Amino acid sequence: MRAPAHRQVDSVFGALADPTRRRVVETLARGGIVTASGLAEELPITRQAVSKHLSALRGADLVTSTRVGRETRYQLRPQPLDEAVEWMQMVGAEWDGRLDALRRSVESRRSDAR
Amino acid sequence: MRLRDEAPAKVDEETPWVERETLIEASPDEVWEALTDEDRLEEWLAPDVDLDPQEGGEIAVRDGDEERSGTVETYEEGERFAFTWSRPGEGESFVQFTIEAVPAGTRVKVVETPMAVALAGWGPRLARLERSLRFVLVA
Secondary structure, rough: OOHHHHHHHHHHHHHOOOHHHHHHHHHHHHHOOHHHHHHHHHOOOOHHHHHHHHHHHHHOOOEEEEEOOOEEEEOOHHHHHHHHHHHHHHHHHHHHHHHHHHHHHHHHHHHHHH | OHHHHOEEHHHEOHHHOOEEEEOOOOOOOHHHHHOOOOOHHHHHOOEEEEEEOOOOOEEEEEEEOOOEEEEEEEEEEOOOOEEOOOOOOOOOOOEEEEEEEEEEEEEEEEEEOOOOOOOOHHHHHHHHHHHHHHHHEEO
């Protein structure tokens, strides 16, 4: 028997309620298929913490995994949260650009004043 | 979302959706001025910025056809500056800058979180989404 649809919605949003898991999702969305170690390199958390978050995301059906040799590779299953991921990526990229412009603006004033 | 008309809304600042930071080789005062002076904001944020830098003051940011406007939520001199903003007809989001002196200069952190997710197609789930993610805590 299929679980009622709202149960799935709850588990998706529950999985997204954690900010670190949102970072994992965002990174997976950017990076395609990755390993837990690869994720740990990109994020300020341990490999162990990455595994924990991946397993929570897998529980919510947001991540699929495949074994290739000795490695487990993870891939986002973005359909349930396409729009949220798109928003995070877009807004994140906007702030990357703006913060860079802010830094240049402040630092260039500094060098002008010297 | 017009939650704000009914009660003061407060965003859960601990769980931002987007968080970015940068390190600037300058003093916190210099960075604060660039973040909160409308002429300085026009140097890096958008070509046309209006800002009344006090809590409850208005902010408007225009870049060509794109316009965002909102209200200053927090103005703590030299430390924290937060506002809401939205494009016409779109959901509001909460933006917060915090600055911190570090040995190499000033660390600037920005977070942005949807006040309520007005992402297309999520309408019917909105109430549940708000509860699940605690975007908005009614004070």
